[in-house]
Amino acid sequence: MADDQAKVKLYWLERSRAQNILWLLEELNIPYELETFRRVNRFAPPELKKVHPLGKSPVISVTPPGSAEPIVLAESGFITQYLCEHFGSETTMMPKRWKDGQEGKVGGETEQWLRWQYFLHYAEGSLMPMLYLGMVLGALKGPTVPFFLRPITSLVANQLIAKLVFPNAKKQLAFLEQQLETSGGDYLCGPDLTGADVLLSFALITAKDSFEAFGAWDEGGPRKLFPKFFAYIDRLDAHPGHKKSVEKIKQIDETLGTEFPA
Ligand SMILES: N[C@@H](CCC(=O)N[C@@H](CS)C(=O)NCC(=O)O)C(=O)O
Numbered sequence: 001m002a003d004d005q006a007k008v009k010l011y012w013l014e015r016s017r018a019q020n021i022l023w024l025l026e027e028l029n030i031p032y033e034l035e036t037f038r039r040v041n042r043f044a045p046p047e048l049k050k051v052h053p054l055g056k057s058p059v060i061s062v063t064p065p066g067s068a069e070p071i072v073l074a075e076s077g078f079i080t081q082y083l084c085e086h087f088g089s090e091t092t093m094m095p096k097r098w099k100d101g102q103e104g105k106v107g108g109e110t111e112q113w114l115r116w117q118y119f120l121h122y123a124e125g126s127l128m129p130m131l132y133l134g135m136v137l138g139a140l141k142g143p144t145v146p147f148f149l150r151p152i153t154s155l156v157a158n159q160l161i162a163k164l165v166f167p168n169a170k171k172q173l174a175f176l177e178q179q180l181e182t183s184g185g186d187y188l189c190g191p192d193l194t195g196a197d198v199l200l201s202f203a204l205i206t207a208k209d210s211f212e213a214f215g216a217w218d219e220g221g222p223r224k225l226f227p228k229f230f231a232y233i234d235r236l237d238a239h240p241g242h243k244k245s246v247e248k249i250k251q252i253d254e255t256l257g258t259e260f261p262a
Pocket residue numbers: 013015016017018042043044045055056057058074075076077124
């Protein structure tokens with residue numbers, strides 16, 4: 001039986017990275033089941049722990065053809081890799097791995113595939129920690145902190161952002177700008193949208209208006225310094241597949257959020 005007869009189910013949490021996996025499932029054109037969850041006090045509800053012990057989203061289950069036992073997969077990068085490898089052969093989601101005649105050899109991988117694999121790890125290994133720290137420290141300056149404490153928490157947050165987040169953000173944006181300059185197309189691995197672009201989309205679309213506040217940028221701010229990077233985010237946001245994934249959620253329940261924060 002073909003892999004396309006496997007049963008795939010996505011456990012989707014509102015305003016989360018699960019939006020990436022929903023978009024990916026649409027691009028891969030495979031039938032899937034969707035179960036939606038609402039946040040409880042900003043966290044995932046306890047029901048998600050029954051699916052995977054960490055209780056986070058995204059999580060998917062894949063039931064192979066002829067089996068009653070689903071495989072449960074967590075971690076967005078792993079989910080993306082698994083789905084692209086099994087269901088992506090007729091799509092652009094995973095670049096060709098080997099140069100002709102170099103199959104299985106060290107260094108025989110194509111540039112596009114090396115980039116793809118790198119970005120599957122980069123998403124959670126480098127990008128998300130920087131954005132998450134920025135978000136947590138940013139919250140120390142906001143209305144969730146009582147007003148009489150806010151001057152102190154803001155002082156601490158500003159110092160940590162200046163020392164930890166801003167230098168890291170500058171390096172990462174410059175790196176992504178350079179990767180887009182050298183990819184040979186509009187996307188990170190070349191001319192075609194891949195699973196790696198989809199995997200980065202939620203974080204980048206969510207964060208695009210926050211970079212400005214990370215520090216004192218030179219020469220007119222991040223949009224001027226990194227035009228390809230911001231055009232790339234706008235391209236992801238406007239992509240018909242991304243729009244369809246948002247629409248899908250709104251069709252289930254108009255009140256479910258797809259963007260972070262609420
Ligand atoms: N490294 C994990 C992170 C998963 C994660 O932290 N998901 C967030 C949503 S974006 C979540 O479930 N948050 C709710 C909670 O922590 O309770 C991945 O790549 O999937």
